[in-house]
Amino acid sequence: MSPRKVALVLTQIRGLPTTKALQLLAHMPQAAAVPTRRLVVSAVANAAHNHGLETSVLVIKRVFVTQGRTLKRMQPRAQGRAFRIRKRTAHITISLSDQGVVPPKKK
Numbered sequence: 503m504s505p506r507k508v509a510l511v512l513t514q515i516r517g518l519p520t521t522k523a524l525q526l527l528a529h530m531p532q533a534a535a536v537p538t539r540r541l542v543v544s545a546v547a548n549a550a551h552n553h554g555l556e557t558s559v560l561v562i563k564r565v566f567v568t569q570g571r572t573l574k575r576m577q578p579r580a581q582g583r584a585f586r587i588r589k590r591t592a593h594i595t596i597s598l599s600d601q602g603v604v605p606p607k608k609k
Contacts, residue, residue, distance in 0.1 A: 504590040508534045508567045512594070520546050520560045520598065538594065545596050555600050563599035567592050 511534040515523040520542060527539035542562070549555045570591035577585045 503534055503537065503592055505567045505569045505592040507532065508538065508592045508594060511535050511538050512565050512567055515542070515562055516565050518562055520562060521558065523562055541594055541596060545598055549598050549600075555598075559600050560598045561601055562596065564597035565595065567594050569593075 511527070511530060511532050514530070515526060515538070518526070523542055524539060527535045527542065546557050546560055549560055550557050570593045572591065573589040575587040575589060577587050579585045
């Protein structure tokens with residue numbers, strides 16, 4: 503998916519609580535909303551499992567997209583010509599914050 507299309511979706515969820523962002527992504531018509539939603543779910547699960555954070559207080563602190571590798575393909579055209587197709591890819595980075603909430607200590 504091209505980074506430009508993904509960036510349109512990411513601007514909508516930047517700064518939102520993760521629960522609200524997931525609800526918004528579930529109802530967005532853009533195709534980029536599906537992989538973005540999967541990324542947010544994975545980030546929330548990682549924060550809960552690896553750092554012991556409460557999932558209900560997590561907020562999307564930073565989210566951005568960078569351009570990945572471009573796959574080049576050829577499509578035959580009239581009179582023996584060829585048309586180059588560029589399949590663009592994107593790298594999405596997300597940072598979550600708990601807004602200063604201290605995780606509970608394990609016994």
